[in-house]
Amino acid sequence: DQQVKQNSPSLSVQEGRISILNCDYTNSMFDYFLWYKKYPAEGPTFLISISSIKDKNEDGRFTVFLNKSAKHLSLHIVPSQPGDSAVYFCAASSPTRDDKIIFGKGTRLHILP
Amino acid sequence: KAGVTQTPRYLIKTRGQQVTLSCSPISGHRSVSWYQQTPGQGLQFLFEYFSETQRNKGNFPGRFSGRQFSNSRSEMNVSTLELGDSALYLCASSGVPGTEAFFGQGTRLTVV
Numbered sequence: 001d002q003q004v005k006q007n008s009p010s011l012s013v014q015e016g017r018i019s020i021l022n023c024d025y026t027n028s029m030f031d032y033f034l035w036y037k038k039y040p041a042e043g044p045t046f047l048i049s050i051s052s053i054k055d056k057n058e059d060g061r062f063t064v065f066l067n068k069s070a071k072h073l074s075l076h077i078v079p080s081q082p083g084d085s086a087v088y089f090c091a092a093s094s095p096t097r098d099d100k101i102i103f104g105k106g107t108r109l110h111i112l113p
Numbered sequence: 114k115a116g117v118t119q120t121p122r123y124l125i126k127t128r129g130q131q132v133t134l135s136c137s138p139i140s141g142h143r144s145v146s147w148y149q150q151t152p153g154q155g156l157q158f159l160f161e162y163f164s165e166t167q168r169n170k171g172n173f174p175g176r177f178s179g180r181q182f183s184n185s186r187s188e189m190n191v192s193t194l195e196l197g198d199s200a201l202y203l204c205a206s207s208g209v210p211g212t213e214a215f216f217g218q219g220t221r222l223t224v225v
Contacts, residue, residue, distance in 0.1 A: 034212075041221075043217050098211065099210035100146065100211070101146065103148070103157075
């Protein structure tokens with residue numbers, strides 16, 4: 001049973017435009033959410049996180065939005081840059097109950113020149 | 114501050130052999146998690162250790178095992194290797210379990 005779902009395997013966005021990556025989760029116990037970026041042959045790099053007490057968190061060009069009622073979160077990258085081309089993983093956890101972080105299957109983002 | 118270090122980076126083994134992978138977490142981090150990444154499957158959780166205790170285990174067969182030492186370094190072992198075990202094995206450490214985890218570069222295991 002896939003608890004964290006990234007339904008778009010890939011996404012292409014023009015350089016300078018907004019990239020929106022989506023993620024859905026099924027476990028209502030999750031209360032902490034994270035986004036990671038991964039280049040080939042490297043480990044994932046932490047980008048940004050959000051706790052369920054918030055609905056938005058910003059860090060530079062990256063903003064994560066959380067809609068708890070829809071069990072949906074999204075990562076916005078504005079403006080998109082060539083170096084943003086990578087695989088993005090959404091992840092979720094419940095730190096007060098359980099330590100494990102569950103990851104989605106990832107979305108490959110291509111930034112087009 | 115040194116990051117998460119995984120050794121070796123690359124490994125080729127034969128079916129039926131066993132393998133041990135090593136992970137040194139960020140200094141001060143006591144939580145270490147292991148993940149398997151295969152094409153199309155994302156990062157699948159293997160297990161998580163905190164203060165030498167396994168606190169969580171994913172849905173992997175008993176051939177996959179791990180341990181954590183008193184200095185927080187961790188090892189994972191896979192016995193009786195199968196072709197399907199070929200994957201990138203990633204280790205991550207956290208200061209607060211279940212929150213931001215920082216990954217090593219991974220060990221690429223190829224089983225032939």
